[in-house]
Amino acid sequence: MNTHATVTAVTERIRARSAPGRTAYLERLQATAARTRGADRMGCANVAHAFAAMPSNDKFKVVAERAPNIGIVNAYNDMLSAHQPLQHYPDLVKDEVRRFGATAQVAGGVPAMCDGVTQGLPGMELSLFSRDVIAMATAVALTHDMFDGALMLGVCDKIVPGLLIGALHFGHLPTVFVPAGPMPSGLSNNAKAKVREQAAQGLVGRAELLQAESAAYHSAGTCTFYGTANSNQMLLEAMGLHVPGTAFVAPGGALRDELTREAARTVLGHGGTIGGNTAAFKCPPIGQLVDERAIVNAMVALLATGGSTNHLIHWVAVARAAGIVIDWDDFAALSEVVPLLSRVYPNGSADVNQFQAAGGTGFVIHELLDAGLMHEDVLTVRAGGIRDYTHEPLLQDGALAWAAPGPSKDEAIVRSATAPFSATGGLKLLQGNLGRSVIKVSSVPDDRHVIEAPARIFESQEALQKAFSAGELERDLVCVVRWQGPQANGMPELHKLTPPLAVLQGKGFKVALVTDGRMSGASGKVPAAIHLSPEAAAGGPLAKLRDGDIVRLDAPAGTLQALVPQAEWDARTPDTMPEALRVANGLGLGRDLFAGMRRNAAAAEEGATTWL
Missing domain, CATH: 3.50.30.80 (IlvD/EDD C-terminal domain-like)
Structure with missing residues (x-):
C-alpha cells in the first residue's frame, strides 16, 4: 500500500524543517554509541561503586563476561492506581535477563503524580512541569552511564512523555516501554459524568458523588476512559516502542507477567517473533527509531482514535528531544485525511477495556497501515516491524503467541478505515x-x-x-x-x-x-x-x-x-x-x-x- 499523499507531504516538510537539528542529534547519538562500554571505559572506583550492591554472580557477568546491563527507570508509586502494579516488575525483569546471561539494575525512580487527585487544586499547577522533571530524573538515572539498554516503566499522563523525552536524551540506548494496563471496568464513564453534572446543580450531595467516583476508580490499573494516560499507550504502540499489543492488557495475571518478561527479552534482542520471522535482530537505539516517520505515525494514531489534546503539547516536546520540529499545522493537515476509527469515552460510551475487546490497538494500526495512513517502513523494537503491532498477544500452553485482530468485534466502538465514524480526525x-x-x-x-x-x-x-x-x-x-x-x-x-x-x-x-x-x-x-x-x-x-x-x-x-x-x-x-x-x-x-x-x-x- 502506498503512503497517503498528505501523510507523505507532512512527513517531508517535517523532515526538511528538522534537518539541522536532527542531523546534529544523530551525530551526538553516533558519537556516544561509539564509545567503549561503561564497565571497560570507567575507572575502577567508578565501576566498584556502580556494582557494589549487585550479587556476586551479576558482578562477574558484567565485568568479566562483559554481559549486557539493562537500566530500569521506574515510575512506581502506590498513589497512582496505574503505577501500583509496577512495584514487582524489576524482579521479573532481573530474573528474565539472567536467563540470557545479562543483568539489570533499577537505575532510578521518577516522580509520578495523579492529575485525578490534583484536579482543581494547587497541585495541578505542577502537573505539566512534572513532565520535564520526570525527563530530568530519567537523565539522572541513566547518566550513571553503565547501561547497554533501558526499560521505561510508566503509564500515566505526564509520565510517559517525560520518560520518552529523558530516554531520547540517551538515544544511543535500545529502549523498550513497559506499561501496566487498565483497571477492570467499574461504574460507566457516562454514569459518572451524569452524577458529576447532578452534583454541579446541587441535586446530589458529597456522599453520593464520592460513592459514584469510587465505583469508577476502584482498583489497580489505569483509569478506563480514553484520556491522556491511555492515549500514551496507543501512541507508544504506533511508534513501535512496546511489546506488540501490551497497552491494554489488564494488570496481574500470567499474560501481563509474560509480557513484562518479553519486554526484557526484547531489549536484549531475544524477543519472540510474529509470522515466523526468525532472523537475528538487535533492538535499535531509541534515538534512531524515533524519526520523522515514527512521530507522524503517533500523530495519525492519536487522530484516528480521538485521543487526548494534551499530546499536541507533549508530542511536540517529544519530537524536539529527538531533533524534530512539529507544529499544530502538521496535526491539522493530518486530521483532514485521517478518519476517526474508534469511539471511546469521552468520544463514545465504551471504555478502554471494551475498546480492547473490540479489536483495540491492533485493529486500529492494521486499518491505518492498510489505508496507507501510517508509514510501514519504520524501525520498531521488534524484528517484524510495525506490522507486528497489528496483532493481539495471548498465552498458548504458557507461552506468548499473537493473533491477528480480524474484523471489528463491535462496530459501535471500532470501525474499518473504509467505514469510519468520521472521515476526519476531529x-x-x-x-x-x-x-x-x-x-x-x-x-x-x-x-x-x-x-x-x-x-x-x-x-x-x-x-x-x-x-x-x-x-x-x-x-x-x-x-x-x-x-x-x-x-x-x-x-x-x-x-x-x-x-x-x-x-x-x-x-x-x-x-x-x-x-x-x-x-x-x-x-x-x-x-x-x-x-x-x-x-x-x-x-x-x-x-x-x-x-x-x-x-x-x-x-x-x-x-x-x-x-x-x-x-x-x-x-x-x-x-x-x-x-x-x-x-x-x-x-x-x-x-x-x-x-x-x-x-x-x-x-x-x-x-x-x-x-x-
Missing part, C-alpha cells in the same frame, strides 16, 4: 485575532461546532464555578478563562469546568470555553478552544478581550475571532495578570520551587518545554 486548528488554539470536535454535537455569543471573562476557574453556582451564566455565552498558560501558573487542566458547562449546554444554551489552559482528553461534549497561544500572561491577544465582546468560534472554518472593529481592537492595551493572582500562583505547596520553569516555559505550541 481535531481542528483555530486561528484569528485571539491567537492560535485547538479544538477537539469528535465528541461535540454537530450543531455546536459554531458558537457566536458574548464573552464573559474569568481570571480563574474558581471564579467561573462561583458565577455558575450564583446562576449568572444562564444564557448563550463564551466563557473565557485566562491566566492559565505555562508562564502564568503552569497550565493546569480545567476539568472541574466540564460539569457546569455541560449543564448549561444541556439546558439548551449555546456555550463554549476559550482558554489558554488545558482540558485534555476528557474535555467532553462542550466546544472548547484550548491551549490558546500566545497566552495572556505573555501579552497574548486574549488579554485584550473584554466582557461583552462577541466571540465567534467556528470549527468548520478553523477560526476563533473577537468580533470587535479592527481600529478598536488595535487601540486596546492588553490587561496584565493581576499581581495578587501571580503571587498566589507562585506560593505554597511547592509551587515556588517551579518559578524558574514558569519563567522559562515555551508556548504551548512549542511543547511548553522548559529545557530548550
Whole structure:
C-alpha cells in the first residue's frame, strides 16, 4: 500500500524543517554509541561503586563476561492506581535477563503524580512541569552511564512523555516501554459524568458523588476512559516502542507477567517473533527509531482514535528531544485525511477495556497501515516491524503467541478505515485575532461546532464555578478563562469546568470555553478552544478581550475571532495578570520551587518545554 499523499507531504516538510537539528542529534547519538562500554571505559572506583550492591554472580557477568546491563527507570508509586502494579516488575525483569546471561539494575525512580487527585487544586499547577522533571530524573538515572539498554516503566499522563523525552536524551540506548494496563471496568464513564453534572446543580450531595467516583476508580490499573494516560499507550504502540499489543492488557495475571518478561527479552534482542520471522535482530537505539516517520505515525494514531489534546503539547516536546520540529499545522493537515476509527469515552460510551475487546490497538494500526495512513517502513523494537503491532498477544500452553485482530468485534466502538465514524480526525486548528488554539470536535454535537455569543471573562476557574453556582451564566455565552498558560501558573487542566458547562449546554444554551489552559482528553461534549497561544500572561491577544465582546468560534472554518472593529481592537492595551493572582500562583505547596520553569516555559505550541 502506498503512503497517503498528505501523510507523505507532512512527513517531508517535517523532515526538511528538522534537518539541522536532527542531523546534529544523530551525530551526538553516533558519537556516544561509539564509545567503549561503561564497565571497560570507567575507572575502577567508578565501576566498584556502580556494582557494589549487585550479587556476586551479576558482578562477574558484567565485568568479566562483559554481559549486557539493562537500566530500569521506574515510575512506581502506590498513589497512582496505574503505577501500583509496577512495584514487582524489576524482579521479573532481573530474573528474565539472567536467563540470557545479562543483568539489570533499577537505575532510578521518577516522580509520578495523579492529575485525578490534583484536579482543581494547587497541585495541578505542577502537573505539566512534572513532565520535564520526570525527563530530568530519567537523565539522572541513566547518566550513571553503565547501561547497554533501558526499560521505561510508566503509564500515566505526564509520565510517559517525560520518560520518552529523558530516554531520547540517551538515544544511543535500545529502549523498550513497559506499561501496566487498565483497571477492570467499574461504574460507566457516562454514569459518572451524569452524577458529576447532578452534583454541579446541587441535586446530589458529597456522599453520593464520592460513592459514584469510587465505583469508577476502584482498583489497580489505569483509569478506563480514553484520556491522556491511555492515549500514551496507543501512541507508544504506533511508534513501535512496546511489546506488540501490551497497552491494554489488564494488570496481574500470567499474560501481563509474560509480557513484562518479553519486554526484557526484547531489549536484549531475544524477543519472540510474529509470522515466523526468525532472523537475528538487535533492538535499535531509541534515538534512531524515533524519526520523522515514527512521530507522524503517533500523530495519525492519536487522530484516528480521538485521543487526548494534551499530546499536541507533549508530542511536540517529544519530537524536539529527538531533533524534530512539529507544529499544530502538521496535526491539522493530518486530521483532514485521517478518519476517526474508534469511539471511546469521552468520544463514545465504551471504555478502554471494551475498546480492547473490540479489536483495540491492533485493529486500529492494521486499518491505518492498510489505508496507507501510517508509514510501514519504520524501525520498531521488534524484528517484524510495525506490522507486528497489528496483532493481539495471548498465552498458548504458557507461552506468548499473537493473533491477528480480524474484523471489528463491535462496530459501535471500532470501525474499518473504509467505514469510519468520521472521515476526519476531529481535531481542528483555530486561528484569528485571539491567537492560535485547538479544538477537539469528535465528541461535540454537530450543531455546536459554531458558537457566536458574548464573552464573559474569568481570571480563574474558581471564579467561573462561583458565577455558575450564583446562576449568572444562564444564557448563550463564551466563557473565557485566562491566566492559565505555562508562564502564568503552569497550565493546569480545567476539568472541574466540564460539569457546569455541560449543564448549561444541556439546558439548551449555546456555550463554549476559550482558554489558554488545558482540558485534555476528557474535555467532553462542550466546544472548547484550548491551549490558546500566545497566552495572556505573555501579552497574548486574549488579554485584550473584554466582557461583552462577541466571540465567534467556528470549527468548520478553523477560526476563533473577537468580533470587535479592527481600529478598536488595535487601540486596546492588553490587561496584565493581576499581581495578587501571580503571587498566589507562585506560593505554597511547592509551587515556588517551579518559578524558574514558569519563567522559562515555551508556548504551548512549542511543547511548553522548559529545557530548550
